[in-house]
Amino acid sequence: MSQMPRQAALPKCPSCAEPVEPGDLFCGACGYDLSVVPAPPQDHPTLPMTGTATPGNGTERPAPWPADPAPAPETDPPGPGAGGTPPHGHEPEDGQSAGSGVRFDRPAEPDEYPLQAPDPRLAAPAAAPAVAARLCVACRTGRVDDDGYCENCGHAQPRERDHLERETGPVAxxxxxxxxxxxxxxxxxxxHTTLPDGTPAALAIVCDGVSSATRPDAASLAASRAAGDTLLAALPxxxxxxxxxxxxxxxxxxxxxxxxxEPATAREHAPHQNAPACTIVGAVVTSGLLVVGWVGDSRVYWVPxxxxxxxxxxxxxxxxxAQxxxxxxxxxxxxxxxxRAHAITGWLGADAYELEPHTACFQPDRPGAVVVCTDGLWNYAETAEEMSEVVPPDAAARPLHGARVLVGHALDGxxxxxxxVAVLPFPAPSQGAGSA
Known part of the structure; x- marks a missing residue:
């Protein structure tokens, strides 16, 4: 059984200064409890790492010592405090009369300290997420927040339009x-669709948003969809x-x-001031015709x-x-x-001076590939000869592969x-009826 530490003998009573004998537990003159430990020094020694506190009075009991400890060396206790206040000491064992207790301005220490702080997430089971969390494409571990950034590494996640690919029938x-x-x-x-006589037709529209305009990405998307839908409706x-x-x-x-x-534009600018704008270029191929149309500086190349x-x-x-x-x-x-070379003089938009669609019709005498592209590609293959060198030899047979190679050429540049980049084969190969 653990014991309280033995106290050093006191030569006189700390309260009334009456002489006391070694082994006396109480002063014979005033009844002072002689088992009380003298007041601790003022340097606030480190508190024990284990121990228990007596509820209700804010005091702590020292940690038990091993059984039968060696007697502590006797020392002279300090004299009474100023004004006759007796020194403070630890609380006596249960059943003894309580003297002046020691007040530590800190909560009671636990019996044992955990090796690490408890994880608050383990206090209660977390609710299952409504949808599966998106993982970061960079670190593959962090979750993606609602703003599109990784909560672990901060990497911005790709937007849906950052990289798009599509292949439908003979065009990609x-x-x-x-x-x-x-x-x-x-x-x-x-x-792709079919003409009234049953011959196939394929089409591609490419639009490039004017970066200095408001909402250029919305302009290019609206233009490409409207043009594509119009062709798919008119050709049949x-x-x-x-x-x-x-x-x-x-x-x-x-x-x-x-x-x-639209309100989204009106909030930023007056409706027709710096309005949404884009360029447009397109191609239609049939069994014998190649038709192109454009406004702006996107281009069509013919590569046999x-x-x-x-x-x-x-x-x-x-x-x-060009002017x-x-x-x-x-x-x-x-x-x-x-x-000033790339300053455009024609575009689609409410602030355009005048709409002048350009169209042209060709009848190639041999098979080949039609490349429809923005200046993001032709800046790295400007002339027809340079474009011919970077278009894969099998581009007409594998249009998606050809488009990927050309985009890669621009990125490498x-x-x-x-x-x-859109790639169409000429002549348009036979496809099933219907449109896509």
């Missing part, structure tokens, strides 16, 4: 945010592909114009399967550089080297802009 497209932009402002639409009715392309560009312009009157035959660029940019070359004021090399 790939769009990528690139390496420098914070979002993808390009959009595309691809599809027997509308000539070139006329259908013109209708598609007009429909895309109306869709972008409508964005200027037989690379001994010449490639060609089928569109003319609505840009400052300088057309006016004979600068050579093409000089114009496109100028910092620096990826300074969003890049979108």
């Amino acid at each position: 497209a790939v769009s990528d945010r690139g390496l420098r932009h914070h979002r993808n402002e390009d959009a595309f639409a691809v599809g 009715r027997g509308t000539h592909p070139q006329a259908a392309m013109h209708e598609a560009i007009v429909a895309a312009a109306h869709a972008v114009n409508a964005l200027a009157d 399967t037989d690379r001994t035959a010449p490639s060609a660029r089928l569109t003319e940019d609505d840009s400052w550089a 300088m070359v057309a006016a004979g004021l600068m050579s093409e090399a000089e114009a496109y080297a100028d910092e 620096g990826g300074h802009d969003n890049v979108t």
Whole structure:
């Protein structure tokens, strides 16, 4: 059984200074409890790591000592405190008369200390999440918060439009945010259908949002959807592909114009001031025709399967550089080297000066691939010859692979802009009836 520590003999009573004999438990003159330990020094010694507290009085009992400890050496106790106040001491054992107890200004110490702080999450079982948590694409362990960032490493997660791929029938497209932009402002639409005579037709629309405008990503998405839907509706009715392309560009312009009157735009700018804007380019291929249409500086290239035959660029940019070359004021090399080269002179948007859809119709005499792209690609393969060198030889047979290779070429070149590429084979191969 544990025992309280033995006390040193007191030569006189701390209360009345009357002499006492060794072994006396109480002063014979005043009855003072001589078992009380003298007051501790004022340097506040470290408290014991284990011990129990007596409920209700705020005092603590020292930790038990081993049985039969050696007697402590006798020391002279300090004299009474100022004003005759007796020194403080530990509380006596149960059954003894309580003297002046020691007050520690800290809560009682537990009998045992845990090795680590308890985990508050273990106090009650956590409720099951309503939906499965998204894991970070970078660290693969952290959860993604509602704002699209990893709670573990802080990595921003890809947005839905950061990288898109689609293949439908004989046509495919790939769009990528690139390496420098914070979002993808390009959009595309691809599809295939049949003409009234049963011959197949494939189409691709590519739009590039004007970054200096309000909501360029919304503009490109609205334009591509409107143009694609218009073509898929007009071609099966027997509308000539070139006329259908013109209708598609007009429909895309109306869709972008409508964005200027939406509350989301009105909150940032006056409806027609710096309105949402984008460029547009498209192609339709049938068994014998290749039709292109555009407004802006996105392009269409023709790359024959037989690379001994010449490639060609089928569109003319609505840009400052193109105007300088057309006016004979600068050579093409000089114009496109100028910092103003990519300033566009035509676009879709409520603040455009005038809508002038460009369309053209071609009848290639051999099979090949049609490349529809934004300047995010052609900045790294500007001429028809350069484009021919980077288009895979089997692009017409494997359009999705071809589009991926071309997007990769732009990213390898620096990826300074969003890049979108659609690849269509010419002539359009036979497909089942219907549209996609």
